[in-house]
């Protein structure tokens with residue numbers, strides 16, 4: 008291979024106030040919890056210690072991802088890098104479940120329906136009402152979407168809105184040899200990992216992304232991984248992923 012492989016770092020935001028309260032979040036703009044602030048800072052330490060220093064940052068338009076990136080980059084001495092934000096990296100819109108308690112939802116609807124809403128590939132939760140306090144309709148942050156602001160999404164919908172951005176914006180920066188950091192969300196990153204690793208529609212249900220631990224991909228010139236992606240703290244990543252899988256059962 009003539010050139011060095013491209014480096015892509017995926018980072019799920021640190022634990023949020025609603026992760027802590029065990030509420031479905033989606034596009035609701037909640038901040039990091041104190042634990043999340045610590046995780047974001049630690050992510051920056053891991054980047055610095057491994058010498059994986061980003062040249063450009065991509066984030067969603069949600070505070071928890073933006074702050075995670077700011078804290079991690081400050082810790083790694085890279086606050087100065089260029090930043091690009093897109094709603095296409097936002098969390099999966101959780102429809103009418105936004106703001107609902109996960110444990111209560113599990114108790115009310117049962118494990119099968121609960122798992123279908125959380126992890127099925129193509130079954131979205133019921134749509135959120137435009138008048139719901141947790142709807143994003145009318146939010147100036149999404150003025151460019153007009154009436155196309157999502158009312159609910161399944162993982163398939165997330166892949167369909169995220170992949171065009173991956174191709175139009177992120178891939179060209181990688182092709183320039185830049186180390187790219189993407190700070191995003193559990194389900195928008197599951198969508199990207201599914202694409203990169205060629206995971207089937209069924210198997211993706213089992214994949215959970217832990218909060219605040221950088222996942223590093225090396226990609227060839229066709230943006231295909233040259234080996235398995237690596238978490239910079241594999242033990243913490245395994246524990247974190249198991250905790251995400253168990254949400255609701257508390």
Ligand SMILES: O=C(O)[C@@H](CO)OP(=O)(O)O
Nearest residue numbers: 030031032033098125193
């Ligand atoms: O509530 C959410 O938006 C997501 C991520 O926190 O939850 P889940 O892991 O249940 O998809």
